[in-house]
Amino acid sequence: MNMERDVFSNERDMAILLVSCADRPGIVAGVSQFLFEMGANIVHSDQFSTDAMGGFFAMRVKFQLAHLAERWDELNWQFAAVADSFQMQWRITQASKKKKIAIFVSKEDHCLQELLWRWRLGELQAEIAAVISNHTDFEPLVSALHLPFYHVPVTRETREEQAVTHLKLLQKHEVDTVVLARYMQIIPKMLIDRYPNKIINIHHSFLPAFVGGKPYHQAFERGVKLIGATAHYVTEELDQGPIIEQDVERINHRHDVSDLKRTGRDLERIVLARAVQWHLNDQIVVHGNKTIVF
């Protein structure tokens, strides 16, 4: 994964191209030649291809193009021809355009606080369109920042029904990405289908260990020497979606479950923040049930 710098002052003229397709000779040349002829300058490019994944090719290019906004339609229209010849899946995004995100939260605030803090610092390339919770605890915190807060109570019985409420809110605010900041509720298929690889969850274990509920209790029972946290895209199967990022922290026999929770909080917020940042920067390509993080 890269840590990129903008070498041009004019961030407004920066764009990111993400492509994936079956591997074959000439793709890098085709793409870079196209950009050169458009008058664009490649700021960073990374590429991945492999036999093992079935001849899959993926590439991310960050480039600068003078008068990007004015030439936006031309750029997309012209690249469509290149993409067509390689049968690519692709998208170009303007680096200066912030994605609209919604944060779902329940009764624990550490992941929410972390995202809000980074957002205020300008670290997140996002507009926080809404914070949605099944509880009212964090309404004051969110409202104090002049962000919309919605209380949508959810029970096992009302889950499907409230997903409609959620969907309406997401549509109303034109939300692009949903972040589950320790939301602790199962997301119905209907919502997942509308946001494929656009719902990011933080699970408080080193997946695939300790799937499901109470992972810190499970970790304590098993006597592991490290605990972990995993950020992943949400799919229909619980805790089985493509993993974006994971990290671990050392523990020992003196830690009880409450110590694991406390230690785990630090892991969870860092791991989730990284995953959200990479997603917002268009650094992630999903292939099958895995992620390529450029």
Add this chain to the structure above:
Amino acid sequence: MNMERDVFSNERDMAILLVSCADRPGIVAGVSQFLFEMGANIVHSDQFSTDAMGGFFAMRVKFQLAHLAERWDELNWQFAAVADSFQMQWRITQASKKKKIAIFVSKEDHCLQELLWRWRLGELQAEIAAVISNHTDFEPLVSALHLPFYHVPVTRETREEQAVTHLKLLQKHEVDTVVLARYMQIIPKMLIDRYPNKIINIHHSFLPAFVGGKPYHQAFERGVKLIGATAHYVTEELDQGPIIEQDVERINHRHDVSDLKRTGRDLERIVLARAVQWHLNDQIVVHGNKTIVF
């Protein structure tokens, strides 16, 4: 876990006391008072107690006692009375007495090499009594060091039968501890029962993730972002024994299975070496299915 120094030049007078029992007031005082009255000097002591594990108490004391060898019987006999009054499980070992270990190995040599290298450096408080393998590949390596090498071929059909051969070898060499250095064969119950919490295995995953065969393939398929290795005591249930040590290494989408194996080798040998070292130094107490590593 501690990293201890011997503050007295006379290592021969050093001993280690390990006790465990139900928790109650006065245990630390009782033990330290006993040692003081014996004329011993406590070099290091560590203690663990907890409600959560059901009022369990464990303690490790390293002490120096002049003329330890001559006073060995007296020491054990006298402490038995203290232990009795607290209904302790206990053992005292002489720090200078090396445990006899047998190393089981199959077709990969990295863990074996690591142990041999540390043994030659004097890092392992052990005498290598025998190296036992189901293949002959490493006979020259082992023989060159003037260590006994035994070739005991094993198939699924002869497993139980060969366990008898193994047991005879272990008894012949008065082996105290067995190290499975990527042995890759299931150990029959008969052998496990004879060496409870004395057979150390290295599993090439972050347990409990990826139990069983081909864990690196499993890790590759799941798309994890870290791979791990786990050293544990062998119990009847495969990969379910008390965990002694674990560690992880970061990987990314560019790593295929052979990269995972290569990266994993470095993890496996370090994790196994640490676990063996702690075991040899009498730093480990097993309680239920967990370890306390002092």
Add this chain to the structure above:
Amino acid sequence: MNMERDVFSNERDMAILLVSCADRPGIVAGVSQFLFEMGANIVHSDQFSTDAMGGFFAMRVKFQLAHLAERWDELNWQFAAVADSFQMQWRITQASKKKKIAIFVSKEDHCLQELLWRWRLGELQAEIAAVISNHTDFEPLVSALHLPFYHVPVTRETREEQAVTHLKLLQKHEVDTVVLARYMQIIPKMLIDRYPNKIINIHHSFLPAFVGGKPYHQAFERGVKLIGATAHYVTEELDQGPIIEQDVERINHRHDVSDLKRTGRDLERIVLARAVQWHLNDQIVVHGNKTIVF
């Protein structure tokens, strides 16, 4: 360092004893016997002694004593006799008594926010008596939490003079410990002398590398592959005090100075939070220019 649990519900009856003295036989026995005779129960004890540091001995015992408050004077008075016989430096603190801390901050809020967040969660065994800054930026943040905020502008010329103002504030609020949460100002000797090993600073490098100003710029120039953060007690010599905790994060050639600052922020707040927590829990003994963290 330990991660301890209180095995008794009655936290009010918990106390911590910290002792240090020249090493000699019988100290552990003497202390544990004393506590046993007082009717106290040892919950956790850890001990350190070494030749290499000149026969130095240090010990930390956490114990429960029924009716601690009523027996406080008796406990201290009686232990004084034990301490005397071993010529110990010692102190006993009530675990339930929160230390009063003052946080000094300048223009960056990440360390302040981290401490405030953990304080609100109940993770810090502290009362925040005052937040003192040479700027007014964080007055709203602090005041919103109903904590006293003081603006004390400081220039090179007024440094000594303002230290008097600082001292008055610290005395007024009966402050026990000062945390420099990226305060970025030199602390005059007068203040340091009044708070020996009670002023904790976070330096944004892996000390002793990159002492002094602009450590991230220094790290960038040198081309290191890891950056670090160091929490230490403040002494008269800049960045030379006893180190309490350090940690590092991996970087690469793509990181410019602003990336280092961003990555470093996550390190700084975690490292400072750990150090402050250990200090508040009386886990630290300073010996010479080093710390023993139990």
Add this chain to the structure above:
Amino acid sequence: MNMERDVFSNERDMAILLVSCADRPGIVAGVSQFLFEMGANIVHSDQFSTDAMGGFFAMRVKFQLAHLAERWDELNWQFAAVADSFQMQWRITQASKKKKIAIFVSKEDHCLQELLWRWRLGELQAEIAAVISNHTDFEPLVSALHLPFYHVPVTRETREEQAVTHLKLLQKHEVDTVVLARYMQIIPKMLIDRYPNKIINIHHSFLPAFVGGKPYHQAFERGVKLIGATAHYVTEELDQGPIIEQDVERINHRHDVSDLKRTGRDLERIVLARAVQWHLNDQIVVHGNKTIVF
């Protein structure tokens, strides 16, 4: 840094192109277009450019070209024209061609053993042309592997003179890269000048902390909480060359100098092995006093 896979069975047709030059538009397009027109297929490419380093551009491309050996001269001759137009520094190497390395060693064998073990496993893309030592301790070890061993005693007085002996040996064996595996002797300028950015040293500290002799003693005195190791290219200024890789390990107050040495050995061999591997795979570009590790 990448972890690359060869997607073609024909490793003999693989080549690596490394270029660096002043940044300007069209470089990626120029290079990839050239390779496409040659009929080559890009297997992996990575690129780095930045304002901060003064408009510097560097790129590494791994590609497959059928009949590489037969077309070698044509490839180099043709690329020279492209390189010329961008005023590039460049080199193309055949991935299957092993670099010839010499290992310098003194009285400690852990780094030597690590390199030999990886070499036997086929992990190092190198031919070990010679092992050179100022002592005879490891002659049996090296000779047993049928590798040339040279004993070249060195004192402060004979250092310059013996550098001539060294140089002759290196030339005789057509050595490309020198690895100082804890050689512990200063390398004279004459030798460094002949092998610019081709002599790799392992220093047993986290540089720039603890430059010079006895870094573990220095670390112990300062009371750091992590120790490190640094692999770097050797330049005339002691321990000041471009850093290739660093790593650290946690220690605590219980570790004395001999514990630091023991812990450090594990760090040193892993850090050196990584650096050597990246160098052998042509993953490193040196720019000023820094490395770019692709």
